[in-house]
Amino acid sequence: MFADPLTQTYDVIVVGSGATGGWAAKRLSEAGIRVALLEAGREVTPKEFTEHMPAFKLKYRNVSPEIVKTRPIQKQCYACMEYNYDWFVNDLENPYSTPKDKPFTWQRLRILGGRTLVWGRQSYRMSDLDFKAYSHDGYGQDWPVSYKDIAPFYDIVEDYVGISGAAEGNAAKRGLSRGVNFPPVKSAASHIVASPSVTQTACFCPLGARSAACRAWVNSCGSTYPASNLATSVLLSSTYSPGTLRNRTSFP
Numbered sequence: 001m002f003a004d005p006l007t008q009t010y011d012v013i014v015v016g017s018g019a020t021g022g023w024a025a026k027r028l029s030e031a032g033i034r035v036a037l038l039e040a041g042r043e044v045t046p047k048e049f050t051e052h053m054p055a056f057k058l059k060y061r062n063v064s065p066e067i068v069k070t071r072p073i074q075k076q077c078y079a080c081m082e083y084n085y086d087w088f089v090n091d092l093e094n095p096y097s098t099p100k101d102k103p104f105t106w107q108r109l110r111i112l113g114g115r116t117l118v119w120g121r122q123s124y125r126m127s128d129l130d131f132k133a134y135s136h137d138g139y140g141q142d143w144p145v146s147y148k149d150i151a152p153f154y155d156i157v158e159d160y161v162g163i164s165g166a167a168e169g170n171a172a173k174r175g176l177s178r179g180v181n182f183p184p185v186k187s188a189a190s191h192i193v194a195s196p197s198v199t200q201t202a203c204f205c206p207l208g209a210r211s212a213a214c215r216a217w218v219n220s221c222g223s224t225y226p227a228s229n230l231a232t233s234v235l236l237s238s239t240y241s242p243g244t245l246r247n248r249t250s251f252p
């Protein structure tokens with residue numbers, strides 16, 4: 001028996017369970033702080049990950065009229081497809097505007113885990129070429145932090161998430177302290193043929209090459225999803241089914 005989460009007191013309320021909120025909730029909870037994580041989207045079940053299904057197996061061959069009608073902006077992104085379009089916001093219900101001369105296609109998900117469920121898994125470290133760009137090329141401003149301040153935190157996140165790839169020596173060239181810790185996924189024949197000409201690629205994993213092996217290290221349901229579930233004292237999910245409030249103490 002758990003106490004009603006609505007009657008509890010929390011030290012921190014985190015809004016949104018994406019990479020940002022999920023990670024914040026995890027770290028704060030681990031530090032002993034009572035966290036309430038508010039998420040507007042519903043939970044996704046493993047059965048819903050059908051991205052490897054060929055288009056001809058989908059009801060509308062991946063040209064569902066529903067996507068065209070309700071997700072005219074979201075469908076501009078390759079990741080919004082017939083098998084998962086309802087993870088993305090309904091553009092008609094969630095309009096936004098931009099200046100005429102500055103159009104912006106805004107991909108938004110309303111789902112537990114947010115955009116980590118569709119991200120491409122390219123995981124880069126910023127270096128002092130980024131943090132100290134002004135000193136380097138005169139553009140922008142230098143950040144008040146440098147790579148050495150941030151590096152230990154990159155280590156923590158990468159180890160937890162399981163960033164994988166081949167150590168190709170590019171990290172050192174950019175002044176980064178280390179490469180990835182986990183082995184790369186197996187290359188397809190086409191990657192091996194192309195690899196001599198691809199010298200800057202740390203982790204090459206296009207959508208079409210996703211495989212069971214690839215998912216073993218970092219996958220769309222394996223990053224902040226368990227983080228947000230495991231770590232938070234309570235998960236409140238309200239938008240899709242108001243009143244669905246529950247205590248979360250374990251993750252299957």
Ligand SMILES: Cc1cc2nc3c(=O)[nH]c(=O)nc-3n(C[C@H](O)[C@H](O)[C@H](O)COP(=O)(O)OP(=O)(O)OC[C@H]3O[C@@H](n4cnc5c(N)ncnc54)[C@H](O)[C@@H]3O)c2cc1C
Nearest residue numbers: 016018019020039040041079110111114115119120121122
């Ligand atoms: C197709 C695609 C591919 C990408 N590939 C890469 C990549 O390879 N490498 C990379 O580094 N980045 C990539 N990105 C970007 C990366 O995924 C995002 O920058 C990151 O996931 C954003 O995390 P976030 O927590 O800031 O936001 P989100 O993931 O958008 O999380 C926001 C969360 O807040 C919830 N929410 C919104 N409003 C409310 C509310 N009012 N109340 C409660 N909850 C609310 C949403 O439901 C959502 O769960 C990609 C993005 C997309 C769309």
